[in-house]
Amino acid sequence: xxxxxxxxxxxxxxxILITGLxxxxxxxxxxTVISKTNQTGSHKTGQNCMNCHQDGEEGEGCFTVAGSVxxxxxxxxxxxxxxxLVIDPAASTTPVAIVEVDAYxxxxxxxxxxxxxxxxxIVEGASGDVQVMNDPVISGDCNSCHGSSTGxxxxx
Numbered sequence: 001x002x003x004x005x006x007x008x009x010x011x012x013x014x015x016i017l018i019t020g021l022x023x024x025x026x027x028x029x030x031x032t033v034i035s036k037t038n039q040t041g042s043h044k045t046g047q048n049c050m051n052c053h054q055d056g057e058e059g060e061g062c063f064t065v066a067g068s069v070x071x072x073x074x075x076x077x078x079x080x081x082x083x084x085l086v087i088d089p090a091a092s093t094t095p096v097a098i099v100e101v102d103a104y105x106x107x108x109x110x111x112x113x114x115x116x117x118x119x120x121x122i123v124e125g126a127s128g129d130v131q132v133m134n135d136p137v138i139s140g141d142c143n144s145c146h147g148s149s150t151g152x153x154x155x156x
Contacts, residue, residue, distance in 0.1 A: 029054075033061035034109045035102040037080045042106040045077045046070075046152070048143040049108055066108040067142025067153055069101050069123055074152040077105025080126040081155055085119040089132050113140060125155030 033053075035042065049066035052059030065085075069078045081101040087093060096119055101107045113119075118136025131154065146153045 029062035031061040032110050035100055035107050037100045039102040042102050042104050045104050045106055046147055050141045061110040063108050063110055064113045065099050065140030067146060069105050070152045070154045072154055072156045074154050078125055078155055079103045079105050082124050083107050084122040086122060087119060089120040089122060123153055123155050127156055129156035131155050
């Protein structure tokens with residue numbers, strides 16, 4: 001076989017291998033997906049996001065925190081607020097994480113969260129209304145309780 005031909009074939013095979021490895025990382029848990037104020041790309045408000053957005057499922061990215069926020073009547077999605085996760089809601093310490101609520105009332109992130117011994121969730125509405133969870137949580141799967149075994153997350 002021609003020496004130049006075998007080098008060309010080798011480079012071609014390496015190129016195919018690299019392309020295959022890079023394209024495999026486009027989907028799944030390696031993808032970064034984070035909700036933002038006024039963003040309109042989310043869907044299925046009120047449903048448990050974690051059912052699809054986890055390893056081995058069809059949703060883009062593996063969410064570490066996800067849920068939906070409603071108005072005070074718990075009827076309509078409440079857009080453009082934020083979720084703040086803190087170690088102690090009574091102390092003015094730096095938040096562990098802040099997740100913005102999008103235009104459809106959904107909040108989600110694939111960023112890593114250090115839950116430690118538990119974090120308190122504070123939901124702030126776009127109006128400035130604040131709701132604080134009474135107990136710390138060690139999971140960001142909000143809809144696993146809210147909307148099923150407990151009331152929906154809501155702010156004015």
